[in-house]
Amino acid sequence: MANYKLAIMLQVKDIPNAEILQKFADRYPQTDIKNVMTFLNLLRVGSDLSLGLNSYLAEYDLLQGRWWVLLLLMREDNLSSTPSALAEKAGVSRATMTGLLDGLLRDKLISRVHGKRDRRQILIRMTVLGQAKLDEVMPGYYQRVNQLMQALSETETTQLMSLLKKIYQQRHVFEDESHLK
Amino acid sequence: MANYKLAIMLQVKDIPNAEILQKFADRYPQTDIKNVMTFLNLLRVGSDLSLGLNSYLAEYDLLQGRWWVLLLLMREDNLSSTPSALAEKAGVSRATMTGLLDGLLRDKLISRVHGKRDRRQILIRMTVLGQAKLDEVMPGYYQRVNQLMQALSETETTQLMSLLKKIYQQRHVFEDESHLK
DNA sequence: AGCTTATAGTTAGCCACCTAATCATGTCAA
DNA sequence: TTGACATGATTAGGTGGCTAACTATAAGCT
Numbered sequence: 001m002a003n004y005k006l007a008i009m010l011q012v013k014d015i016p017n018a019e020i021l022q023k024f025a026d027r028y029p030q031t032d033i034k035n036v037m038t039f040l041n042l043l044r045v046g047s048d049l050s051l052g053l054n055s056y057l058a059e060y061d062l063l064q065g066r067w068w069v070l071l072l073l074m075r076e077d078n079l080s081s082t083p084s085a086l087a088e089k090a091g092v093s094r095a096t097m098t099g100l101l102d103g104l105l106r107d108k109l110i111s112r113v114h115g116k117r118d119r120r121q122i123l124i125r126m127t128v129l130g131q132a133k134l135d136e137v138m139p140g141y142y143q144r145v146n147q148l149m150q151a152l153s154e155t156e157t158t159q160l161m162s163l164l165k166k167i168y169q170q171r172h173v174f175e176d177e178s179h180l181k
Numbered sequence: 182m183a184n185y186k187l188a189i190m191l192q193v194k195d196i197p198n199a200e201i202l203q204k205f206a207d208r209y210p211q212t213d214i215k216n217v218m219t220f221l222n223l224l225r226v227g228s229d230l231s232l233g234l235n236s237y238l239a240e241y242d243l244l245q246g247r248w249w250v251l252l253l254l255m256r257e258d259n260l261s262s263t264p265s266a267l268a269e270k271a272g273v274s275r276a277t278m279t280g281l282l283d284g285l286l287r288d289k290l291i292s293r294v295h296g297k298r299d300r301r302q303i304l305i306r307m308t309v310l311g312q313a314k315l316d317e318v319m320p321g322y323y324q325r326v327n328q329l330m331q332a333l334s335e336t337e338t339t340q341l342m343s344l345l346k347k348i349y350q351q352r353h354v355f356e357d358e359s360h361l362k
Numbered sequence: 363a364g365c366t367t368a369t370a371g372t373t374a375g376c377c378a379c380c381t382a383a384t385c386a387t388g389t390c391a392a
Numbered sequence: 393t394t395g396a397c398a399t400g401a402t403t404a405g406g407t408g409g410c411t412a413a414c415t416a417t418a419a420g421c422t
Contacts, residue, residue: 030323035330045345046227052355120387120400142211148354149216151347160344166332173329174233301370301417
């Protein structure tokens with residue numbers, strides 16, 4: 001039993017074709033080829049879009065982690081939050097958040113202030129530079145998302161949301177033995 | 182212009198709701214809320230499934246990278262390939278493949294043999310232990326994929342494949358300025 | 363033959379993620 | 393009020409990505 005650690009997604013460039021999957025299906029009879037292909041395609045599309053988003057953000061010296069932190073701060077009325085709250089909302093460990101904040105601080109996009117009431121807490125506030133960075137990045141981001149989603153009609157987008165939601169509800173299948181019949 | 186490096190997907194736990202997106206839409210008028218939400222959900226589902234797959238594989242001391250290498254080798258008639266061919270098919274750099282192969286070698290799941298014709302080449306062959314590992318992992322993998330995809334009917338699965346394909350064709354939107362109108 | 367260029371693989375060093383351990387501060391109950 | 397436990401943040405150490413630089417071998421020209 002190993003420790004599972006990384007959120008790194010394999011960039012599945014070479015999804016097996018039906019013939020190859022059939023070879024596996026012979027060895028492993030439970031295989032449903034169509035299901036596997038759909039699953040792998042879902043992973044691949046997600047991975048490629050994530051990679052693409054990163055490559056866009058990198059033009060502005062950001063990656064998804066630090067960019068998302070700025071977005072979370074922008075949502076707050078006073079542009080402030082704490083490391084643990086940010087870690088929770090971003091879905092990363094507090095240790096990772098410390099690292100992300102280190103990077104943002106280095107680029108002066110945020111500031112760290114020690115809490116007054118609870119001296120364990122640190123208050124993170126987005127700086128004017130941070131806001132400027134976001135103002136630089138976001139228009140192009142929205143433009144590209146729109147461009148991407150133009151591949152689908154309004155109806156298809158609704159459909160996709162609905163299908164994703166159904167799959168999302170099953171997401172614990174890999175983790176939790178009890179979900180198997 | 183920074184260097185873009187990681188295939189790490191942000192685990193977007195906290196997708197903004199319509200109200201928050203509206204706030205951003207006020208600041209950034211090009212925002213199409215529905216498109217953004219669909220995009221973020223696609224990223225999130227991909228990320229969560231990838232994470233789940235990793236957590237399953239970790240029970241067998243594998244992660245997606247090393248697991249995928251074993252699958253690629255299993256496809257080959259003689260269970261053999263070269264590091265560069267594997268890197269190409271797995272969609273990772275040759276340097277990363279070196280690292281993955283190091284790990285597989287440590288666990289004796291593959292063997293390295295120096296090429297005869299071209300002495301620069303190394304031949305990677307899956308060992309009996311490697312095949313046994315895959316035979317251990319794959320049934321549960323297929324079982325879980327089937328379980329996951331039971332969320333969708335046959336028709337819905339076909340629909341999803343079609344929608345994903347349409348989006349996939351637009352995947353260069355983030356990387357290539359010329360795709361913007 | 364001997365240069366130059368291309369190719370296969372590894373190494374070095376960076377980044378973002380993780381868990382576990384640590385340190386400081388708060389809280390609560392005997 | 394003090395000892396046990398909880399909580400916020402950081403540090404240490406490991407993994408798997410990346411690019412760039414390096415070594416060794418091969419191939420192609422002149």
